[in-house]
Amino acid sequence: ISLLQDEPMTRVLLADDHRLIGEAVATLLANTGRFYVETAETFEEAVDCLANSEAFDIVMLDLRMPGMVGMESVRKIVDDAGKGQVVLFSATADRHTLNRAMELGVRGLIPKTMPLQSLVSVLRLIESGQKFVPTSALNEKQGAAEHEKLNDVELYVLRLAASGLTNKHIANDLDQSETTVKMHMRSICKKLGAKNRAHAAVIGRDTALIDT
Secondary structure, eight states: OOTTTTTEEEEEEEOOOHHHHHHHHHHHHHHSEEEEEEESSHHHHHHHHHHHSSSSSSEEEESSTTTHHHHHHHHHHHHHHSSSEEEEEESOOOHHHHHHHHTOOOOOEETTTTOOOHHHHHHHHTTTTBOOOOOOGGGOGGGGOOOOOOOOOHHHHHHHTTOOOOHHHHHHHHOOOOOOOHHHHHHHHHHHHHHHHHHHHHHHHHSSSSOO
């Protein structure tokens, strides 16, 4: 691909824990001669890259990457990216999750199956400040669009519960009583339409509210 001599390289941070996918996409983009790509495999690595590297034009963010804790992590990446455009990079995403992410400033969703030729065009579109939402990639699984929003504490409790921690351990972690934790769990189940904590954890994973 020919490059105008004064055309700036687009700096991309590809945050995805699937190394093969990350390396393949990074290599393909770099080979166009129009992109400089850095990769991160955890939320913490992505935060470090944003803090210690030159500013990125685009951040491609996998919601299920290790260290991600729902929308709070998305908010952190959007804030740390500054003027850079953040876009979700996922096989599928439900409308509820995508809408919440876009409320925080995310510019849309790039499916991992997108052909390289299309990917380059979409990244240019996102870099210009426009949004990209392919309807074919959206997944209405578990009726996620109907879910009420969990607050930050509820997201944290759900993540710990999904990791197998008991109410007692969660209470100790939050420095709250077990009764309070049970109240949080009841609220979580009600908002997600879950029958119990195990069901809530399944819904949380399926809708990318949690990464465990």
